[in-house]
Amino acid sequence: MQKLGNNHGGYHGETIDIRAVLRDIAAAAPAHGWTTETFHEQGEFKWSALHRQASLLRDPQSVIRIYISAGIHGDEPAGPLAALRLIQENRWPENAEICLVPCLNPVGFTLNRRENADGIDLNRDYRNSKSAEARAHLAWLERQPPFDLYLCLHEDWESHGFYLYEQNPDHRPSLAEKIIAAVSAVCPVDLAETIEGRAAQGGIIRPIFNPLERPDWPEAFYLITHKSRQGYTLEAPSDFELSVRVNALVAAVNAALTSAA
């Protein structure tokens, strides 16, 4: 499987019709038992959080709460497409209760650009937020009970393969190796020893940082600080075919959920 060689200085691959993708998600979700909460509206777009109860209610103690988000960067189309596929395939562990936010930056997708309409990188706006989108999303997140696990779906236009960031401050059993193993069956993994300036091993970055020392929080910093003690930012390589990247993110989510359940 080869890189396409399209991405010089940014993402120059296939784009998506985000309106059509959101329509498909809105049609598929209720058919598979999801409820929808709109937490923000701007122009023609609605920001939705989907919720799916665990189907196994015999043992409430075994229920795990999972948070999944996608589409915070408008030049990373595989995330919302993976969210749609996961809803359509409907293969969730029966003890998984899931909150899914399928697209956090629809306007960015209409522009095929990372930032929102005002040029704000929403994924640096989860502390002292300037954007209406991040503020509305944070207000929704603050109303949610804690999650056992978070998964943030992303793409990286520069990478040579799939990789992930793990946050696991309490040293719970790691899901990282299982995610990488599952993805490697459908997509190349970036085996570089340095990715985005950080030490990496086998496609896994375990960054050491104190969120409180950084002013420009990505969504994951908010989540690990306030909502969940374990999580993964999943990065598909956007210089490969779009279908490969969607397969990679879907495989990663399924592996994480199966391992955590």
Ligand SMILES: [Zn+2]
């Ligand atoms: Zn991203």
